[in-house]
Amino acid sequence: MTTPTTTSAPAEPGTAPVRRPYESYVYAYPHKTAYRPLADRPALGELWAGRSKDALALYAHIPFCEVRCGFCNLFTRIGAPDGLTGAYLDALERQARAVRDALAADGADVRFAAAAFGGGTPTFLTAAELSRLCDIAEHTMGADLRAVPLSVEASPATATADRLSVLADRGTTRLSLGVQSFVDAEARSAVRPQKRAEVEAALGRIRDAAIPVLNIDLIYGIDGQSEDTWRASLEAALAWRPEELYLYPLYVRPLTGLGRLPEPLSDAAWDSRRLALYRYGRDLLLDAGYTQVSMRMFRRSGAPESSAGDHACQTDGMVGLGCGARSYTPDLHYSFDYAVDMRQIRTIVDDYVERTGADFARADHGRRMDGDEARRRHLLQSLLQAEGMPVAAYTARFGTGPWDDFPAELAEFAARGWLADDTAAPGALRLTPEGLAHSDAVGPALFSPAVRAAMAAYERK
Ligand code: SF4
Numbered sequence: 056m057t058t059p060t061t062t063s064a065p066a067e068p069g070t071a072p073v074r075r076p077y078e079s080y081v082y083a084y085p086h087k088t089a090y091r092p093l094a095d096r097p098a099l100g101e102l103w104a105g106r107s108k109d110a111l112a113l114y115a116h117i118p119f120c121e122v123r124c125g126f127c128n129l130f131t132r133i134g135a136p137d138g139l140t141g142a143y144l145d146a147l148e149r150q151a152r153a154v155r156d157a158l159a160a161d162g163a164d165v166r167f168a169a170a171a172f173g174g175g176t177p178t179f180l181t182a183a184e185l186s187r188l189c190d191i192a193e194h195t196m197g198a199d200l201r202a203v204p205l206s207v208e209a210s211p212a213t214a215t216a217d218r219l220s221v222l223a224d225r226g227t228t229r230l231s232l233g234v235q236s237f238v239d240a241e242a243r244s245a246v247r248p249q250k251r252a253e254v255e256a257a258l259g260r261i262r263d264a265a266i267p268v269l270n271i272d273l274i275y276g277i278d279g280q281s282e283d284t285w286r287a288s289l290e291a292a293l294a295w296r297p298e299e300l301y302l303y304p305l306y307v308r309p310l311t312g313l314g315r316l317p318e319p320l321s322d323a324a325w326d327s328r329r330l331a332l333y334r335y336g337r338d339l340l341l342d343a344g345y346t347q348v349s350m351r352m353f354r355r356s357g358a359p360e361s362s363a364g365d366h367a368c369q370t371d372g373m374v375g376l377g378c379g380a381r382s383y384t385p386d387l388h389y390s391f392d393y394a395v396d397m398r399q400i401r402t403i404v405d406d407y408v409e410r411t412g413a414d415f416a417r418a419d420h421g422r423r424m425d426g427d428e429a430r431r432r433h434l435l436q437s438l439l440q441a442e443g444m445p446v447a448a449y450t451a452r453f454g455t456g457p458w459d460d461f462p463a464e465l466a467e468f469a470a471r472g473w474l475a476d477d478t479a480a481p482g483a484l485r486l487t488p489e490g491l492a493h494s495d496a497v498g499p500a501l502f503s504p505a506v507r508a509a510m511a512a513y514e515r516k
Pocket residue numbers: 119120121122123124127128129131174175176210233
C-alpha cells in the first residue's frame with residue numbers, strides 16, 4: 056500500500072506533500088528508524104548534566120508477548136525461554152543503577168512525575184516479576200510509584216488477578232487493555248487469536264482490581280469488519296464504561312504477520328473504509344458522552360486525567376529502561392538498536408541481557424535534536440491533540456511563530472480545510488474535525504527532510 060491515492064498540492068522545497076490519510080501513526084518524533092549508531096557513544100552523565108530533572112517521565116519496556124499480533128511492529132518477541140524474563144530484569148536493574156548514577160552525577164535533584172510500563176506486554180511477567188519491576192522503579196530509580204500516575208499495558212490472557220493485585224497495590228492508576236475487537240472472527244483475522252469470553256473475563260478482573268482508569272484499545276479496518284460489527288465492538292467496550300478508549304486504524308506494515316499476506320483491497324478502497332469506520336466510531340463515542348482528545352483517544356466525561364495520553368514527553372525529559380525504550384534529552388533522543396523481524400529482535404534482546412553496568416552508562420543509538428527538530432516535534436505533538444497548540448506557548452519557547460517556521464505546511468493544511476480559523480479556537484492552532492481525521496497525514500507532513508531521508512534510508516530488519 057504505497058501508491059498515493061489523493062492528489063497532492065505542490066510542495067515547497069523541503070516540505071512533504073500530503074498524500075494519503077493513513078501515512079503513518081506518529082507516536083514519537085523522530086521515529087526510531089531515523090536513529091543511527093552514535094560513533095562517540097556519549098556518556099549519560101554528560102548528556103544529562105545541567106538538565107532540569109525534577110519532573111522526569113520514567114518508561115520501562117518489557118519486550119515479551121504470548122503471541123505476535125499480525126498488525127504489530129512493536130519491539131517485542133514471542134515467549135521467553137530458559138528464564139529469559141529473570142535475566143532481562145537483572146539487566147534492567149543494572150541499567151537502572153547506571154542510569155540513576157548518571158542522572159545524579161551533577162548533584163541535581165532527580166524526581167519522576169510519571170511512570171509507565173509498556174511493551175510488548177508487561178503483564179507477560181509473573182506477579183513476582185512485576186513486583187520486582189516496581190522495586191527497580193522505586194528503589195533503584197527513585198520513582199515514588201504511589202505518588203505519581205503509573206500506566207501499565209496488559210493483554211486479556213495475562214491480566215490475571217494475582218498480577219493485577221500487585222499492580223494495584225503498587226500504585227497503578229491506569230491499566231490499558233489491548234482488545235482490538237470483541238468479534239472472535241475479527242480477532243482471528245487481525246492475527247490476534249482470542250475469544251470474547253476471555254476478554255470479558257479479563258475486563259471483570261480489571262474492574263475488580265479497582266485501578267482508577269481502564270483504557271480499552273480497539274482497531275478498525277480489520278478484514279471482514281463492517282459498520283455493524285464495529286458498532287458491536289464499540290458497544291461491548293462501552294458496557295464496561297472505560298474511562299478511556301483508543302481507536303486505532305489498522306496498519307499493515309512491512310515484516311509483520313499481516314504484511315506478509317496478499318493485500319485484498321486497493322489503496323483508495325482501504326482508505327475510504329477506514330475513514331468511514333473512524334467517523335462512525337468517533338460519532339458513536341461523542342454521542343455516548345466521551346470527549347475526543349486526539350484522533351485516537353477518547354475520554355469519558357468526568358473521568359480523571361490519568362496520563363498525558365498520546366501527547367507524551369513534550370518536555371524532553373524521559374528516561375527509558377529496557378531494550379526498546381527511548382530516552383529523551385533536549386539535544387539527543389537515544390535507545391538501543393531497533394528491529395521488527397523476530398530473529399533480529401531476539402538477537403537485540405539477547406545482547407541487552409549480556410550488557411554490563413558500564414555498557415549501560417553510554418548511549419548507543421540515537422538522533423541529535425536541533426532547534427528545527429524541536430520546533431517540529433512541539434508543533435506535531437500539540438497539533439495532533441483535539442485542543443490544538445497554544446500559539447503563545449510555542450512563541451515563548453522558540454521566539455518565533457508557527458506560521459513563520461512552517462508556512463508551506465500550514466498553508467497546505469489550511470487549503471485542505473484542516474485548520475480551524477482563529478475565531479473557532481482563539482490563541483490556538485487547531486485542526487478541524489476533518490483535519491483530526493487526517494492526523495496520520497498531518498504528522499508525517501511535518502517531518503524534516505533530514506528525518507524523512509534517514510527513515511527512507513533505514514534498512515528494515
Ligand atoms: S499488539 Fe501488543 S500484544 Fe500484540 S504483539 Fe504487539 S505488543 Fe504484543
